[in-house]
Amino acid sequence: MRCPYCGDTESKVIDSRSVGDGIRRRRQCLGCATRFTTYERLQSRNLFVIKKDARREEFNRDKLLGGIRKACEKRPLPTGTIDKLVDNIETELYRLGKAEIPSSAIGDIVMERLEELDHIAYIRFASVYREFTGIVALKEAVDTLLDTKGEAPPAGQLPLLSQEELTILGQRRRRRK
Ligand SMILES: [Zn+2]
Numbered sequence: 274m275r276c277p278y279c280g281d282t283e284s285k286v287i288d289s290r291s292v293g294d295g296i297r298r299r300r301q302c303l304g305c306a307t308r309f310t311t312y313e314r315l316q317s318r319n320l321f322v323i324k325k326d327a328r329r330e331e332f333n334r335d336k337l338l339g340g341i342r343k344a345c346e347k348r349p350l351p352t353g354t355i356d357k358l359v360d361n362i363e364t365e366l367y368r369l370g371k372a373e374i375p376s377s378a379i380g381d382i383v384m385e386r387l388e389e390l391d392h393i394a395y396i397r398f399a400s401v402y403r404e405f406t407g408i409v410a411l412k413e414a415v416d417t418l419l420d421t422k423g424e425a426p427p428a429g430q431l432p433l434l435s436q437e438e439l440t441i442l443g444q445r446r447r448r449r450k
Pocket residue numbers: 276277278279280281302303304305306307
């Protein structure tokens with residue numbers, strides 16, 4: 274385990290405890306003495322993802338996490354939300370009890386969850402996953418979202434712009450007329 278601060282590969286475990294189906298270890302880097310945390314979990318069994326070109330690839334949690342993280346970049350989500358979301362999706366995938374899952378099925382689950390979590394992240398993820406080729410596809414996705422969910426963001430979602438910013442924008446628009 275490489276230290277995230279200095280890259281040293283030596284660390285000592287200073288605390289470890291069970292959390293859910295894993296073990297949380299508090300480590301201290303032997304190089305720079307910084308403390309960091311690692312999680313160890315049981316790999317239930319191998320799950321393969323069937324990609325669009327029909328190739329198989331072992332399910333990779335980090336890849337899923339990376340995609341979701343990118344969609345949620347700079348979104349005001351409470352710390353730990355994304356990890357929890359990925360945990361839930363991973364659990365759901367293993368619970369299906371299948372050896373292989375099409376990547377589209379995973380994408381659909383992610384879309385479903387993001388729709389409940391944050392509409393901006395949802396649209397961002399959709400634009401990559403559904404491979405929007407232009408602004409028309411983007412508009413369609415936004416329109417569908419508005420039709421099914423209305424303009425109100427999911428409970429807990431913070432606005433894209435603060436009320437103050439909206440007021441300033443409104444004033445500018447009025448002045449231009
Ligand atoms: Zn270090």
